[in-house]
Amino acid sequence: MTTYDDTEANGMNGMNERGALLDFPGADELATAGHVEPLSERALARVLAEVEAAVATEGTTAGVVAVRPIRLLTGRRRALIGLLTMAAVATGVVTYANNGTTSASTGTHNEARANTAAVFLDDISTVAASQSAASGKYWKTRTTVGTTYISQSMDYYVVNGGKVYRKGQRPDWQVGPKDLDWKGLxxxxxxxxxxxxxLQSPPRPKSISxxxxxxxxxxxxxxxxxxxxGVFKAMGGLKGVKLLGQVKDSTGRGGTAVEFAEAKSLGQVIVDPKTSAILEYTFTWTAGxxxxxxxxxxxxxxxxxxxLG
Structure with missing residues (x-):
């Protein structure tokens, strides 16, 4: 990332660069806004996520965001940046282009980024809570590799060649120190x-993350x-959870990715933000x-x- 330093040592080059940076819709209002009250961390996280998404979609190379100078952005992107800038002025966002930091009262840029995962998962928890309650004799899971069923007595079934076969008892669901069957859940x-x-309870032998x-x-x-x-909101409180942004799963469906890094593993989940459904989950051992x-x-x-069937 290039750091712009408006000092006398930079001479006209520094002034020209500053002019280029401020050459977008809303720049005058931003420059003359003066001191404004700091925005809440939640709102700041939202604005930062929107700005970064706008810049990121301008182009990527080898998975690394290609950040273009504002003067080189397309008209559509420049307009979007302008709208976000006007929103920033109206709501009290203060950004410092020279060093990439924010005031102490709003926290650092990195802290705001870390909060975006919690903000997203909190929003998804609201979507999940709005879904209609249902019930049934079995819980059916259909994946790209097959279909399975779990009965209320924890019998486990798989579909093979169009026929359903019982494969014994499914292990109870693990939640921290608890192992829960259908009733316990x-x-x-x-x-x-x-x-x-x-979820944050000390791990047990053979416990999963x-x-x-x-x-x-x-x-x-x-x-x-x-x-x-409740689970979505709790996930946002886990240390090490990070919002990755918009992606597509292996079938081409769009969603939002969240990852969780531990000492020996990395988990990544893709969520449909409209329904709260989990589209895809990838778990990778990174050590051991x-x-x-x-x-x-x-x-x-x-x-x-x-x-069944």
Whole structure:
């Protein structure tokens, strides 16, 4: 990233660069806005995410964002930046082009970025809570590799060659120190703070990561809309969770990606922001004896049903 320093040592080059930077709609209003009250972290995170998305879509190379000088942006992007700038002035956003920082009262740029994952997952929790409640004898999961069913007595079924076969008992769902069957899952708290506490409990032998636990509840379990909402919000409180932005899954469906990094693993989930459905989950071992091993699931549909097949 290029740092612009408007000092006398830069002479006319510095002045010309400054002029180029301010050559976009809304620049005059921004320059004359003066001191404004700092924006909340939540709102700041939203604005930063929008600005970065606008710049990022201008082009990428080898997965690295190609940030263009504002004077080289297309008319459409310049207009968008202008609109965001006007919104910034109206709501109290102050940015410092010279050093890329914000005032102490709003936190650093990196802190605001870290908060965007929590903001997104909080929004998704609202979407999840708005979904209609349903019930059924079985929980059906259809992926790109097949279809499975779980009964209320935790019997596990798979579909092979158009026929349904019972494959024994499914292991209980792990939530921190708890192992829950279908009935126990229905009695689990839906409070996001308590769920976060459970997910952050000290790991047990053979326990899966808290992010993995959360994703399993959101895909492979008959979780109610309230429970799914609580789980999404709890995920936003996990240390190490990061918003990646808009992506496409292996089937071409668009969604928003969130990842969770631990010492030995990396989990990435793609969420449909309109429905809160999990589209895809990828788990990668980044260290240890299983380093490089990847588990990948693309979910076509999940939900209740009263019959097999």
């Amino acid at each position: 229905g009695q689990l708290t839906t409070d996001s703070g308590k769920l976060l506490g459970l 808290p992010f993995d636990q959360a994703v399993t509840l959101l895909t492979d379990a008959p979780a109610s809309p309230k429970l799914r909402a 004896p299983s380093k490089g091993k990847v588990t990948h699931q693309t979910f076509l549909s999940t939900g209740f049903t009263d019959k």
